[in-house]
Amino acid sequence: MVSSKDVAKHAGVSQTTVSRVLNTPELVKKPTLEKVMKAIDELNYMPNLHARSLVQNKTGSIALLSGPLHNPFFVDSTTEIVNYANDKGYRVSVQFVNDEKLSEAYATAFEHKVDGIILSCMLLDDPIFEKLKRMNIPFITYNRKHKNNEYFVEIDNVQAGYLAVKHMVELGHTNIAWVGGPLSVSTFHNRYVGYKKAMEEYGLDVSEKYIFNTDTSKQDIALAFEQLKNLENRPTAICGGSDSLALFLMDEAFQHGLSIPNDLSIIGIDNVDMSKHGSIQLTTVGSISEENLGFLAIQELIEMIENKKNSCIQITESVKVFKRNTTRSLKTNL
Amino acid sequence: MVSSKDVAKHAGVSQTTVSRVLNTPELVKKPTLEKVMKAIDELNYMPNLHARSLVQNKTGSIALLSGPLHNPFFVDSTTEIVNYANDKGYRVSVQFVNDEKLSEAYATAFEHKVDGIILSCMLLDDPIFEKLKRMNIPFITYNRKHKNNEYFVEIDNVQAGYLAVKHMVELGHTNIAWVGGPLSVSTFHNRYVGYKKAMEEYGLDVSEKYIFNTDTSKQDIALAFEQLKNLENRPTAICGGSDSLALFLMDEAFQHGLSIPNDLSIIGIDNVDMSKHGSIQLTTVGSISEENLGFLAIQELIEMIENKKNSCIQITESVKVFKRNTTRSLKTNL
DNA sequence: CACAAAAATGAATACGTAACCATTTTCTTT
DNA sequence: AAAGAAAATGGTTACGTATTCATTTTTGTG
Numbered sequence: 001m002v003s004s005k006d007v008a009k010h011a012g013v014s015q016t017t018v019s020r021v022l023n024t025p026e027l028v029k030k031p032t033l034e035k036v037m038k039a040i041d042e043l044n045y046m047p048n049l050h051a052r053s054l055v056q057n058k059t060g061s062i063a064l065l066s067g068p069l070h071n072p073f074f075v076d077s078t079t080e081i082v083n084y085a086n087d088k089g090y091r092v093s094v095q096f097v098n099d100e101k102l103s104e105a106y107a108t109a110f111e112h113k114v115d116g117i118i119l120s121c122m123l124l125d126d127p128i129f130e131k132l133k134r135m136n137i138p139f140i141t142y143n144r145k146h147k148n149n150e151y152f153v154e155i156d157n158v159q160a161g162y163l164a165v166k167h168m169v170e171l172g173h174t175n176i177a178w179v180g181g182p183l184s185v186s187t188f189h190n191r192y193v194g195y196k197k198a199m200e201e202y203g204l205d206v207s208e209k210y211i212f213n214t215d216t217s218k219q220d221i222a223l224a225f226e227q228l229k230n231l232e233n234r235p236t237a238i239c240g241g242s243d244s245l246a247l248f249l250m251d252e253a254f255q256h257g258l259s260i261p262n263d264l265s266i267i268g269i270d271n272v273d274m275s276k277h278g279s280i281q282l283t284t285v286g287s288i289s290e291e292n293l294g295f296l297a298i299q300e301l302i303e304m305i306e307n308k309k310n311s312c313i314q315i316t317e318s319v320k321v322f323k324r325n326t327t328r329s330l331k332t333n334l
Numbered sequence: 335m336v337s338s339k340d341v342a343k344h345a346g347v348s349q350t351t352v353s354r355v356l357n358t359p360e361l362v363k364k365p366t367l368e369k370v371m372k373a374i375d376e377l378n379y380m381p382n383l384h385a386r387s388l389v390q391n392k393t394g395s396i397a398l399l400s401g402p403l404h405n406p407f408f409v410d411s412t413t414e415i416v417n418y419a420n421d422k423g424y425r426v427s428v429q430f431v432n433d434e435k436l437s438e439a440y441a442t443a444f445e446h447k448v449d450g451i452i453l454s455c456m457l458l459d460d461p462i463f464e465k466l467k468r469m470n471i472p473f474i475t476y477n478r479k480h481k482n483n484e485y486f487v488e489i490d491n492v493q494a495g496y497l498a499v500k501h502m503v504e505l506g507h508t509n510i511a512w513v514g515g516p517l518s519v520s521t522f523h524n525r526y527v528g529y530k531k532a533m534e535e536y537g538l539d540v541s542e543k544y545i546f547n548t549d550t551s552k553q554d555i556a557l558a559f560e561q562l563k564n565l566e567n568r569p570t571a572i573c574g575g576s577d578s579l580a581l582f583l584m585d586e587a588f589q590h591g592l593s594i595p596n597d598l599s600i601i602g603i604d605n606v607d608m609s610k611h612g613s614i615q616l617t618t619v620g621s622i623s624e625e626n627l628g629f630l631a632i633q634e635l636i637e638m639i640e641n642k643k644n645s646c647i648q649i650t651e652s653v654k655v656f657k658r659n660t661t662r663s664l665k666t667n668l
Numbered sequence: 669c670a671c672a673a674a675a676a677t678g679a680a681t682a683c684g685t686a687a688c689c690a691t692t693t694t695c696t697t698t
Numbered sequence: 699a700a701a702g703a704a705a706a707t708g709g710t711t712a713c714g715t716a717t718t719c720a721t722t723t724t725t726g727t728g
Contacts, residue, residue, distance in 0.1 A: 005685095013708085018685095019686055019687090020707085027706075028706070044468070046441070051683075053384045055684085055713050057335070069403070079403045082430055086435075091442060093395070093425045095425075096416055110380045111381055111383045112425065250613055255612060279584055279614045280611075348678045357716075363724095381715075385683090388713095
C-alpha cells in the first residue's frame with residue numbers, strides 16, 4: 001500500500017508537502033508541485049480516505065436506509081439520492097432495511113461516522129428516534145416521519161388518501177375498499193385517515209370488511225384481495241395505500257382472472273415511474289411537483305451537513321390525481 | 335466523540351483492555367469485562383471503524399458499480415448484492431455508473447480501500463480493466479465481462495439470443511427484428527451473435543434494416559421502433575436485447591396504439607422479476623437456475639476476499655425460454 | 669509453600685493523513 | 699545591500715484503533 005510518505009520520499013520532499021499538493025496546491029511552488037505529481041503518478045498513489053476521515057472528523061459518506069427495491073417507490077428515490085449525493089462528492093452506503101435488522105443498520109451508520117443519514121424506515125412512534133437525535137448526526141426522513149420529526153420530506157398523505165376516494169366517487173363508485181399498510185407508519189396512517197375522512201364526507205360505508213391494513217407482504221395482500229373478492233357486496237374500486245400495493249393488487253386481480261379496469265378499478269398513491277409504463281398505466285395520486293421526495297430530502301440533508309443550518313425542514317408536497325387506465329367510470333355503462 | 339480511551343478511563347482500565355473486550359472478550363476476566371461493558375453503555379460508545387480500518391488494513395466494505403435502476407435487471411441484482419453483503423457483515427457503497435463518470439467511480443472505490451469491487455459496467459475492451467487488475471483488489475463482474483476477465487458471472491448470452499429467435503420461429507414468425515444495445519458490451523454482443531446465428535441457421539433474412547443496436551436510451555429505442563414500424567415489410571416479432579429494452583419496446587408499442595402480442599410479438603432476455611407481473615407478462619429468456627447473477631457474483635466475491643482463493647471464477651449459467659404473454663403463434667390464426 | 673506456567677492486563681507503537689508551528693527560502697522595499 | 703515581509707517547506711503531533719511485547723496477577727503442581 002503506497003502512502004503519502006512513500007510519495008514524499010520518492011519526490012524528495014516532506015509528507016506535509018505531499019499533503020499540500022493534494023489539498024492546497026496553491027501554496028506550493030510549481031516545480032515542487034510537478035515533482036510531487038510525477039511521483040504520485042509513477043507510484044500510482046491514491047490517498048487513504050480512512051486516514052483522512054480520522055483526522056478531519058468527517059467522512060464524505062452518507063448512509064441511506066431505504067425500503068426494499070421491489071417497492072418501485074424506493075427504486076426512484078434510491079436512484080435520485082445516490083446520484084445527487086455522488087455528484088456532490090459523497091459516497092452513499094445503502095442498506096435495504098427490514099424490521100429485524102433495523103438497529104443493526106443504525107449501528108453500522110454510527111460506527112462509520114457518516115456525515116449524515118437519510119432514511120425512510122422510521123415508525124411514527126419509533127424509539128430509535130431519540131437515540132438518533134442524541135447521536136448528533138444530521139438526519140432526515142423522506143416519505144415517512146416520526147411523530148417528533150423536525151426534518152422530513154413527505155407528500156400530503158391525508159390529502160392523497162382523500163383524493164383517491166374522491167376520484168373513485170366522481171367515477172360513480174360507492175363500494176370503495178382500502179388496502180393499505182401498517183398504521184405504525186406515518187405514511188399509511190395518514191393516507192388511511194384521508195380515506196376515512198373522504199368516505200365519511202361522501203356518506204359512504206366504511207365498514208371494516210372493506211378495510212385491510214396489511215403488512216405489505218405479497219401473501220397478506222393476496223389474502224386481503226381474496227377476502228374482498230368473496231364479499232357478497234364486492235367493492236367495485238380499491239384504493240391501494242401505495243403504488244407498490246396497487247401493483248400487487250393488480251397482479252392478484254390478473255391471477256383471479258379479473259380485468260382492470262373493467263371488473264375492478266384500482267388507484268395507487270406515489271406516482272412512481274413504473275406506473276407510467278404502457279402495460280401498467282396505473283391511476284395514482286402523486287406530488288404536484290416533478291421532484292422526487294428522495295431528491296428533495298438528499299438536497300436538504302447535504303445542505304444541513306455543509307451549512308450546519310438547524311432550522312426545521314418540514315416539506316409536505318401537495319398532491320393531485322394522475323388519471324390513467326386502471327380506473328373507469330361506472331356511469332357510462334349504465 | 336467518545337473514544338475507547340474515554341471508555342478505558344471511565345472503567346479504570348487500559349485502552350488495550352477495552353479493545354480486547356470488543357475483539358477477544360474470551361481473553362478478559364469476567365468482572366473486568368462487565369466493568370468495561372458498563373462504561374461502554376454509559377458513555378454510549380461506538381467504535382470508529384475508520385481507525386480500525388487503518389490499522390487492520392481492511393475495511394469491511396464493498397463497492398458496487400451498478401447500472402441504473404430504471405433497468406429492472408439492476409433492481410434485482412442490487413437487492414441481492416446489498417442484502418447478501420450486509421448479512422455477511424459488509425457495507426456496500428453503491429454507485430450508478432454512467433459512462434462519463436466511470437473512472438471517477440473507480441477512484442472513489444480505490445481511495446476507500448474497499449475490500450472488493452463488484453461491477454457490471456465493464457466494456458468488452460475497457461482500458462480500465464488492466465488498471466483494476468494492477469490495484470490488486472479482488473473484483474468480479476456480473477452480467478458483463480471484459481475480454482480478459484478471469485472472474486465473472488453471466489448467463490449464456492449467445493444461447494439466449496439464439497433461443498429468443500428459436501422461440502419466435504417455432505411460433506411461425508419469419509420477420510424477426512433485433513433491438514439490442516452497444517456491441518462494446520459483452521452481453522449485447524453475444525446475444526446479438528446468438529440472434530444472427532439462429533437467423534442464419536433457420537435461413538431467415540438478417541438484413542440490416544431489421545437490426546438496431548441502440549445506446550439503450552429511450553429516445554434511441556423509440557427511433558428504432560419508429561423505423562421498424564414504417565418498414566414496408568414490417569416485422570411481426572422483435573427480440574429485445576434485454577428485458578429492459580423489451581419493456582421500452584412494449585411501451586413504444588402502446589404509444590403507437592399497437593396491441594401486444596396481437597399486432598406484435600416481443601421477447602426479452604434476463605427474466606427480471608418485473609417481467610412476471612400480471613400486467614406485463616413478458617416472454618423472456620433467462621437463467622435456468624433461480625439464483626440471481628448478482629447473488630452468485632457477490633457470493634464469489636466475498637469468498638475471494640475471505641479465503642483469498644485465486645482460481646478463476648467463470649460462471650456461465652444455462653438459459654431457457656420463459657413463455658408468457660407477449661409472444662403469440664402466427665400459426666393458429668391462419 | 670514455593671515455583672513454574674498460564675492468564676490477565678498494560679505500555680508503547682503503527683496505521684496514513686491533515687494541522688499546527690517552526691524554519692528556511694524567496695521576494696520586496698528602502 | 700540589508701532588513702523585513704511573504705512565500706514555501708519541513709518536523710512533529712493527533713486522530714482512534716489493534717497489535718506487539720512486557721509486566722503483573724492468578725492458577726496449578728509437587
